[in-house]
Amino acid sequence: MELKKIKDCLWEIPKSYRKGMKVAGHVYAMEELLPALTKDRSLDQLANVAMLPGIQMAAIVMPDAHEGYGFPIGGVAATRYPDGVISPGGIGYDINCGVRLLRTDLRYREVSKQMEALSKALYDHIPSGMGKGGNVKLNMKEVNKVLRDGAEWAITNHFGLPHDLEFTESQGRLKPADHTKVSDQAKKRGHDQLGTIGSGNHFVEVDRIDEIYDEEAARAFGLFPDQIVVLIHTGSRGLGHQVATDYLRLMTNVMAQYGISLPDRELACVPFNSIEGKDYFGAMCAAANFAWCNRQVITHEVRRALSQIFGRSMGPVDVVYDVAHNIAKVETHTIEGEKKKVIVHRKGATRAFGPGFEELPEIYRAIGQPVFIPGSMGTASFVLAGTVGSMEASFGSTCHGAGRAMSRRAAKKVVDAPSLLNELKEKNIHIQAGSYRGAAEEAPVAYKDVDLVVETVHKAGIAKKVARLRPHAVIKG
Amino acid sequence: MNDDLAKIEFIGHTADVRMQVSAASPEEVLKGALRGMNHLIKPGFCDDSSLLISTDLRIESVDRSALIVDALSEILTETQIRKVLFCEMEIQIFQEIQLSARLYGRKIHDGFDEDLKAVTYHEAQLRKNQDGDWTITIIFDI
Numbered sequence: 001m002e003l004k005k006i007k008d009c010l011w012e013i014p015k016s017y018r019k020g021m022k023v024a025g026h027v028y029a030m031e032e033l034l035p036a037l038t039k040d041r042s043l044d045q046l047a048n049v050a051m052l053p054g055i056q057m058a059a060i061v062m063p064d065a066h067e068g069y070g071f072p073i074g075g076v077a078a079t080r081y082p083d084g085v086i087s088p089g090g091i092g093y094d095i096n097c098g099v100r101l102l103r104t105d106l107r108y109r110e111v112s113k114q115m116e117a118l119s120k121a122l123y124d125h126i127p128s129g130m131g132k133g134g135n136v137k138l139n140m141k142e143v144n145k146v147l148r149d150g151a152e153w154a155i156t157n158h159f160g161l162p163h164d165l166e167f168t169e170s171q172g173r174l175k176p177a178d179h180t181k182v183s184d185q186a187k188k189r190g191h192d193q194l195g196t197i198g199s200g201n202h203f204v205e206v207d208r209i210d211e212i213y214d215e216e217a218a219r220a221f222g223l224f225p226d227q228i229v230v231l232i233h234t235g236s237r238g239l240g241h242q243v244a245t246d247y248l249r250l251m252t253n254v255m256a257q258y259g260i261s262l263p264d265r266e267l268a269c270v271p272f273n274s275i276e277g278k279d280y281f282g283a284m285c286a287a288a289n290f291a292w293c294n295r296q297v298i299t300h301e302v303r304r305a306l307s308q309i310f311g312r313s314m315g316p317v318d319v320v321y322d323v324a325h326n327i328a329k330v331e332t333h334t335i336e337g338e339k340k341k342v343i344v345h346r347k348g349a350t351r352a353f354g355p356g357f358e359e360l361p362e363i364y365r366a367i368g369q370p371v372f373i374p375g376s377m378g379t380a381s382f383v384l385a386g387t388v389g390s391m392e393a394s395f396g397s398t399c400h401g402a403g404r405a406m407s408r409r410a411a412k413k414v415v416d417a418p419s420l421l422n423e424l425k426e427k428n429i430h431i432q433a434g435s436y437r438g439a440a441e442e443a444p445v446a447y448k449d450v451d452l453v454v455e456t457v458h459k460a461g462i463a464k465k466v467a468r469l470r471p472h473a474v475i476k477g
Numbered sequence: 478m479n480d481d482l483a484k485i486e487f488i489g490h491t492a493d494v495r496m497q498v499s500a501a502s503p504e505e506v507l508k509g510a511l512r513g514m515n516h517l518i519k520p521g522f523c524d525d526s527s528l529l530i531s532t533d534l535r536i537e538s539v540d541r542s543a544l545i546v547d548a549l550s551e552i553l554t555e556t557q558i559r560k561v562l563f564c565e566m567e568i569q570i571f572q573e574i575q576l577s578a579r580l581y582g583r584k585i586h587d588g589f590d591e592d593l594k595a596v597t598y599h600e601a602q603l604r605k606n607q608d609g610d611w612t613i614t615i616i617f618d619i
Binding site: 039066067068069070073092093094098185188189198199215241242244245248249252253264265266268326404405406407408409410435437 | 487489490491492493494536538543547550554557558584590591592594595596597598599601616617619
């Protein structure tokens with residue numbers, strides 16, 4: 001595939017590349033990242049996304065993109081509202097997978113010797129791993145309340161502080177949520193999973209801020225050098241997986257009735273304003289609410305673990321922000337000079353709204369929305385801020401992580417997990433993983449260079465660097 | 478991973494698991510795909526023959542490729558909810574858009590080895606290969 005350079009860090013797959021493409025493909029990448037992007041099916045999948053009915057401006061992938069199933073991971077697609085399509089594959093199975101950052105008043109230099117104890121306390125407080133439930137068991141009536149109220153349910157039930165909601169995207173609750181559109185099977189999968197991180201690339205990580213790039217933004221976000229912060233990365237767990245499975249199956253069966261034919265069933269979609277489209281959106285919003293509630297309950301457990309190690313006098317543990325990177329939202333964007341409502345699908349891409357966005361807490365409004373880019377365990381993570389550029393070029397979106405470069409199987413073959421964990425421990429990075437296998441799969445070597453990914457979005461102007469974080473305790477499933 | 482009735486290969490995928498199953502008939506492809514999925518969730522668990530739990534599976538889909546994906550999805554859902562691995566499948570009807578089968582399994586008490594989120598339609602196309610066998614590729618989201 002030949003990519004046409006539009007400007008630094010931005011490449012185009014022309015609309016003429018494949019019959020049926022309705023818009024061009026836009027690829028954000030520094031030249032060093034192109035080999036990884038072109039070695040798997042990411043860009044081929046992007047060309048398929050460009051065929052979605054009602055797609056606007058361009059199908060976009062971020063520099064952390066990699067091959068998915070249907071949509072590439074790291075993709076953004078906006079469709080016309082209300083008759084453009086909504087596609088569950090454009091959101092992914094882990095609905096509202098996202099990242100929350102907590103800040104403390106602790107300095108790393110004061111607490112560095114307690115990182116191992118903290119990692120163990122976090123591991124004890126936060127259930128992780130496979131096929132296991134958590135400490136919060138809900139009956140169906142309570143599941144429905146979580147699906148309706150999102151993070152508010154957690155606050156009402158003493159899993160957090162009221163002001164946590166102000167610092168959560170959409171205040172942790174999407175009002176179009178409709179729990180009656182979520183299957184009983186989905187509710188059964190999720191009823192014991194609140195407060196759990198699951199497996200794969202999900203984690204809770206304690207970091208130290210080792211570099212500030214933008215002092216004004218860092219000050220607004222309450223961040224300072226050497227500060228201890230905590231990143232939480234997880235989503236809607238089995239409940240969201242089942243919602244996606246249910247509606248992909250439904251849409252596969254009915255999309256022909258809407259005259260929709262696509263090269264890949266995993267892109268199955270229906271018009272947003274169809275009965276099936278409305279039902280899916282109601283269910284997806286409900287699953288998104290479950291995910292925000294999940295990260296809120298985990299926040300409560302992180303506070304308890306921190307308090308256990310450092311005592312109650314350690315000061316406040318505040319939410320900096322919480323943002324989704326697998327979601328669809330109805331938003332207004334300027335396209336070819338005209339303001340239009342669109343359905344923005346973000347699959348492995350983070351909302352990155354620029355300064356002036358009304359939903360943001362007042363103290364962030366002049367800066368832009370906080371964005372968190374986790375690296376891999378052992379490498380840096382980043383705090384960014386949304387920009388005017390992201391609003392103009394990428395539907396207010398940016399990257400979401402380092403991006404996998406190596407399959408899990410390949411990683412397991414090349415990584416000796418015990419040695420890796422020892423090497424990290426020598427750097428005062430303490431890993432608590434459910435298994436050696438899981439640790440090997442998530443080794444830094446399996447990921448792209450997060451520095452290059454972040455440099456790409458910074459140079460392209462679709463986010464700006466605020467701070468860099470270094471891990472010291474990592475809890476993985 | 479091969480057995481007498483199906484060839485089951487796990488092929489590279491950047492983030493997820495790509496499995497290719499080949500067998501003499503579509504029915505054996507489906508059964509092989511189930512064995513492959515179970516192997517991912519809990520390797521060796523189905524070697525034990527004491528299958529005490531049974532359940533019925535009835536599915537309708539747009540074609541046989543979707544039928545295989547939908548069947549695996551349904552079984553995965555049951556596995557996730559009931560923590561039961563369904564090791565054997567007795568197929569009663571397997572037509573173009575309809576499947577009826579009875580599943581036999583047993584309870585997992587010590588968690589899964591792999592948490593499969595979902596079975597995807599991506600690349601899932603049942604077809605005959607050059608050797609005359611039926612084959613399908615299944616990508617699991619993990």
